Amino acid sequence: MYTHEYPKRVRYGETDQMGYLYYGNYAQYYEIGRVEMLRSLGLTYKEMEEEHGILMPVVHLEMRFVRPAKYDEQLTIRTQLRKLPDQYIVFHVELFNERGKLVNGGRVRLCFVEETSQKTIHAPEFLLEKLRPYFNA
């Protein structure tokens, strides 16, 4: 298992007139979580696209909203990989507020697409290599 945490403050433009983080903005928090997790492993989405020609479109998203997040709260995005990626990579995400309370939890599944052929491929070896030390596989 590999877990990574990253802070993100709720911005004014992200709230709605209920005074809460708008439900449609959580997906961006999930994106930040997984991108920063990859960076913590020494990988970037940017390199995957530019150097390896691999795109990672999202194929499934699920989230439950537990309690509201308010303007200016510093949330913690906790992102987890619970198994090694294969055809897919699944990020489990939880957002906590400053008091450590769960705000939102969910998961997002992405696949790997080779840009030139536009075909889905298996998780690339350079990614698996970085991840294997964290799994018993």
Next chain:
Amino acid sequence: MYTHEYPKRVRYGETDQMGYLYYGNYAQYYEIGRVEMLRSLGLTYKEMEEEHGILMPVVHLEMRFVRPAKYDEQLTIRTQLRKLPDQYIVFHVELFNERGKLVNGGRVRLCFVEETSQKTIHAPEFLLEKLRPYFNA
């Protein structure tokens, strides 16, 4: 069952550098779908908030991404209620592109909160009244 369709064009600012509608923007399409469905019934979110003091926060969201939506495509948002709301209201949503192909499908569950007490309540009678003719209940 009550079904409603509403068109929405993919805007430049909604695309990402893959050239597709960014995955985080679909939730806004879902919002448009359900708001316009309610309007087609003669109800508005705005009135629910302002006149009835009822908020409808999202508690669960799930979506699968079937094929990409591209810049300037006119999508059709099909929103369905498959049962009468009770403690929750569940909107089933499907987005189709101009060729009638499914782009994205999912569902979103909301609850009803009384603004003054901040307590969850049952679906209000004025909403059920509008919906009953479409259900065998």
Next chain:
Amino acid sequence: MYTHEYPKRVRYGETDQMGYLYYGNYAQYYEIGRVEMLRSLGLTYKEMEEEHGILMPVVHLEMRFVRPAKYDEQLTIRTQLRKLPDQYIVFHVELFNERGKLVNGGRVRLCFVEETSQKTIHAPEFLLEKLRPYFNA
């Protein structure tokens, strides 16, 4: 002079906790205004990019905020060209609420970039051709 009007409703996710359309979302309304103006002339951004290889990045934006726009209001985006484009194209934009009151006014200047050379170019002839009938030039 060429003037075009297009309706756009203020969505929940576009409001902020003041209960108003968030100031950072107006630029998207401006984009919708100019894209739909071009469409009314029989042109699309999409074709300009895909068929003509011309990109139109924004180089300058200015707007004043006159009165707030509220959730669910149907705004009218009035977009004007006051002179024929040359190196630049300048769209003058005004947003009106349902009571015909000015909400926001401004202008946005874009240039023309040839995608292959990444050089700025003069306004393309096929665009000028569509516009000349509306100008005394």
Next chain:
Amino acid sequence: MYTHEYPKRVRYGETDQMGYLYYGNYAQYYEIGRVEMLRSLGLTYKEMEEEHGILMPVVHLEMRFVRPAKYDEQLTIRTQLRKLPDQYIVFHVELFNERGKLVNGGRVRLCFVEETSQKTIHAPEFLLEKLRPYFNA
């Protein structure tokens, strides 16, 4: 004069299909710049709203786009106050990329509104107090 710098990374959802930070998202960077400047002075928007009942709507925005910002670039938001606020507060903002090149520059003018009366007021004394040491006034 008071100057403050704050980093912000360009996120995937903020890019458009040109591969650049979408022009409509810069206003959010400006918001982050001024909010974090206030925080560096020991003030927060949140407190201004909640404790002092003062809202700060934007009344004017101007920006020029100098060069594109790309996905995953870490931008520096430099925010400056060049004079003490009076009826208005004007933030001058410049965004620089990782090579220190100017990406975008502009300014945003806000006023102060008393929430209860919905009237514009002069810059509050608790804000001026924090700022005076940085100005010769």
